[in-house]
Amino acid sequence: MKRINVTLRLRHFPKSRKIHTQRVAFSSTKPEFKPDGISVDYNFLGQVLDTNPDHKTLRTIHSRIILQNLNRDSSLGVKLMKSYASLKDVPSARKVFDEIPERNVIILNVMIRSYVNNGLHREGIQLFGTMCVFDVRPDHYTLPCVLKACSCSGNVTVGRKIHGSATRVGLASTLFTGNGLVSMYGKCGFLSEARLVLDEMSRRDVVSWNSLVAGYAQNQRFDDALEVCKEMEDVKVSHDAGTMASLLPAVTNTTVDNVTFVETMFSKMGNNKKSLVSWNVMIGVYMKNAMPVEAMELYSRMMEPDAVSITSVLPACGDTSALSLGKKIHGYVERKKLIPNVLVENALIDMYAKCGCLDRARDVFESMKSRDVVSWTAMISAYGVSGKGRDAVALFSKMQDSGLVPDSIAFVTTLAACSHAGLLEEGRSLFKLMTEHYKITPRLEHLACMVDLLGRAGKVKEAYKFIQEMSVEPNERVWGALLGACRMHSDTDIGLVAADKLFQLAPEQSGYYVLLSNIYAKAGRWEEVTKIRDIMKSKGLKKNPGASNVEVNGVIYTFLVGDRSHPESDEIYRELDVLVTKMKELGYVPDSESALHDVEEEDKETHLAVHSEKLAIVFALMNTEEGEEESDAIRITKNLRICGDCHVAAKLISQITSREIIIRDTNRFHVFRFGVCSCGDYW
Structure with missing residues (x-):
């Protein structure tokens, strides 16, 4: 990374000169702006700028200021700069800055903040380096902003110089600057320095501690991040939403104890301190630790979920095939007018796809006002895992026709769709298109898809080569x-x-x-x-023991192989025996190759009969009735690949009961209707 050399001589800066600006009291109501007026007074111009006008209005106001020779006024200039920066028009903000003859700390701070808040960290640091040229001394608002630029750009070199100079002039010990230093060192991976700054601060608040937590968490120092949270309790600093947000990366694929600790933090915060951020973070913790049921339960307790809540919990509905909750969330999204929102709509597509509702996923996709590559990829994936490889390939072509450039993930998804459907030549053509036309270097995911594609098609030797x-x-x-x-x-x-x-x-x-x-x-x-x-x-x-989830009347039930923990187990096994008898009348013979090979044949049959998906299917049959709605289908989610015997059994059960059974295993969907599976037995 190219470093920016900034000469810092804070100790030579004179004390900031007193700034004389006209103070104007503005009404709290938004004024009516009349651009065709002949004369617009000074107060009115400032008042309109305070209302965060749109770009067109802002341009008109700016023109009036120039016409009335007020463009050199520092007060109006600061307001103009802030307004342009809020609209991400940084070049216009800079133009206003250049036209203001006065250079004081407030004007420079506003321009630096305009750069930093719009991601132009290098420019912000460079402007900071010129403050000594203007004989302006940075204050405790300047340094945190520049330190944020150093954090975001990873520029620890400039950050260290700021730290040294701030220490010499006594600013390093202030709360805002100290917090900025802790955050900068933490994000740049210099955790010992971050800890040292925190320890040397004469005054610390929850932001100080959260900055250190975030530093440890972002650098995969999970235990240290949690220890800092515990230390906060020891020094009587209450955790807040920021603490939880800072900690989130540290509780990914972690221990049950760590998740429990975060749950305790969340519960101790009390309802008055639980902002939406806290709820959303807690849902995120559950999802990052493969706890979708807990995520859905927490969501059900929320009063007013937002778009972030929705995009966080919808994957949980998909993971557990909780279609009824997913549909309720979709209804809430429409009532609250949370769409159009590409992130929410993409999550809805993915949820419906994982629940086996291709038509609903496609309806969401078709109704989108704008789509990104993720939208197309989610719909391609929906077709792919359902065995509709040709539809997936056709949709990929439409994405190209729309003008979007497919990324590496889109190619992985489409190659996988070809593999599931046995589209060998189409897959080969896609791989060639990716490497030769789009010049995408194949990653291991693409290569694994090609091996799978060749192998499934019987080209084992070619796959090995x-x-x-x-x-x-x-x-x-x-x-x-x-x-x-x-x-x-x-x-x-x-x-x-x-x-x-x-x-x-x-x-x-x-x-x-x-x-x-x-x-x-x-x-x-x-x-x-x-x-x-x-x-x-x-x-x-x-x-690994087989486990199957099934949603019945809005509740998720989990069955393990040979499970007898359910209150209705005796009845489940009786009904299963009846079904097996009917299956045998249709020619069913247990596939002993799907059972353990070190037990007797009679034991193999018994073992096969208690596979988790069979128990889940029978339980759902006992507690639901056939209907015309798609939600009336029996939806099973399994943690392993479905075995051959259960695949045959599901086909026969769908024929005997005239019920649609959808099983999603680790590879794909199997939709059983009237004794036939959507995979065509190619799986």
């Missing part, structure tokens, strides 16, 4: 895609190679051992199956 010719080192996802293809197409030799790589990259991931075991079992190599099981036992590895 593709990996060997990759210019980057393949990761776990790439080898995992190849191993999955080997299981699907019974390629033991290449499967062994892929498994060996995976055991090196992810030795504690039980799923890969299970995949290799299944490959051996399919080939009838039972000794190797036993060896794999023994290795897993020696390492203390266990197959």
Whole structure:
């Protein structure tokens, strides 16, 4: 990063000269502006500027000021600069600044703030460096603003110079400057310096502590960030919404204890201190730690959610297939007129897509007044995971026709759609388009999609060759895609190679051992199956238990494999036995390849019968009735890939009960209607 050299001689600055400006008392009501008037008085011009006028009005006011030779007046100049800066018209603000002959600390502060607040950090720092030329001494408003520019641009060099000079003239110990230094050092990764500044401050407030929390959190020092929060309690500084917002990066994929600590912080704040920011942060904490049910429960307690609340909780509805809550949120969005809002609309598309409601997702997409690449990508993904690969590819082409340039994520999504639908040639063409036309360097995600595309299509050897010719080192996802293809197409030799790589990259991931075991079992190599099981036992590895979520009457229920914790378990198992009997009458034979390979055949059948998705389906059948609404479909979300036996069972159950069953596993959607699955058994 190019550094800006700023000469700071704060100790040589004279004391700020007293500024004589005319004080004007303005009415609290917004004045009516008449641009065609012959004469506009000084007070009225200032009064209009105080109302934050739009750009057209501001230009007219500026013209009047020039016509009346008031453009050299510092008071009106400051108001003009602030108005232009608020409209992000920084060049016009600078032009006003250049026309004002007087140079005092207020005028310079306003111009520096105009730069910094509009992201022009370099320009703000450069203007600060010229203050000594104007014989103006910075004050405790100047330094925090310039330190913010240093923080945002990572310019710790200038930040250190400011710190040194501010210390010499006694400004470093002031509250605002001290807070700015803590924030600057923290954001730049100099956490020891940030802590030292905080410790040396004669006066500290909650912002001081929050700045240090943010520094630790943003630099992945999770435990330290939490310790500072605990230290705040020791010194009787109350946590606020800013504390929670500062802490948010530190509670991503963290321990249950840490999440509990943040929950306690939130509850202690009391309703009078819980701003929308606090609620939104708490929802964010839940979502970042795979706790969607808790996020939805918290949302249900909010009085007046805003757009941030909505975009935070909608993914939780999608993750758990909580369509009824998602629809209620959509209704709230429309009543409160929170749309058009691209972020909210994108979240709605994603939620409906994850709930298997393609038509509703498409309705939101079509009704958008403006769309970004994320909007198109979300809709492409919706088609892709539903097995509608051709629709996904067609939509990708429409996105290109709209003038938007697809990014790397759009290509990942469309390649994945091709993989799910078996569109081998379309996928190859897309990969070529990405690399040769758009000059996007393939990342591991794109390469994994290509391996998956080739492998699913039966081109296992070609997929292996593709990996060997990759210019980057393949990761776990790439080898995992190849191993999955080997299981699907019974390629033991290449499967062994892929498994060996995976055991090196992810030795504690039980799923890969299970995949290799299944490959051996399919080939009838039972000794190797036993060896794999023994290795897993020696390492203390266990197959991840299947878990399925289902929404019934607005409540999310979770079932584990063999689950008997539900109050209705006895009835669920009785109904399941009845269904299995009817399934067998239609020719159902349990797929023992989907069960453990080290148990007797009779035990395998029993094991298959209690898979979590079967229990969830039966529970939903018992507690819902068939209807014409899409919400009447049974929606299951599973944490693993659906096994072959459950796939067959779901088809038969949909035929027997005439109910639509939608199962979303870790790879895609399966929509079962009248004994047929939307995937066409290509999964």
